[in-house]
Amino acid sequence: AMTPIALIVEPGSTPSSVMTTLDMFRIASRYPEAKGSRVDPLSSSGGAIPLAPAVRVETQTMPDSLEGYAAVILPGFFAEDVASLSGQLQSVWQPAIARLRALPPETLAAASCYGTFVLAESGLLDGRRATTTWWLHAAFRQRYPRVILDADLALADGGNAITAGAMTAHTDLSLH
Secondary structure (H helix, E strand, O other): OOEEEEEEOOOOEOHHHHHHHHHHHHHHOOOHHHOOEEEEEEEOOOEEEEEEOOEEEEEEEOOOOOOOOOEEEEOOEOOOOHHHHHHHHHOOOHHHHHHHHOOOOOOEEEEEOOHHHHHHHOOOOOOOEEOOOHHHHHHHHHHOOOOEEOOOOOEEEOOOEEEEOOHHHHHHHHHO
16 A cells, blocks of 8 residues: 655755655655555645755645545744744745645644744644754744653654654654
8 A cells, every 4th residue: 555645845944854854755666565565745836946056856735625635744944033933924835834734633643843843833732742843942932832852862752743853853853
């Protein structure tokens, strides 16, 4: 059976977390336990998404529903400060947040770095153990008081919601 995994990629996503996800799952697909799995890079616009001046990733247009995906992964993304992050949550990441809110309960949702804010914004982290990037833990705690935050963790397994701290923790997230 095919195990589809959605990787939500929007402009500003960190190349390292996007490519780590694609690399890790490509390597994992060599093993019998992951035979038939695939990662679908999705974005709200579809097409080539620029990640850095020399790096683009081809995406499919995000469907109206993420039902049918075994997991949804959110990469880290760049934001200069809390105001910039907040602005991106209200604009760029709104299509993903809307679809996460309607995610079937059995679907695994995972995020690293600023992607944890997207997951929290959707409500999927409410009442769950989570971590986030250490330099914005206070803003995260203030904005999402229903999340059981432990920003000292590199990885937090909250059941069907897994979060990783800073950008480089995305490797741990993909391995987990």
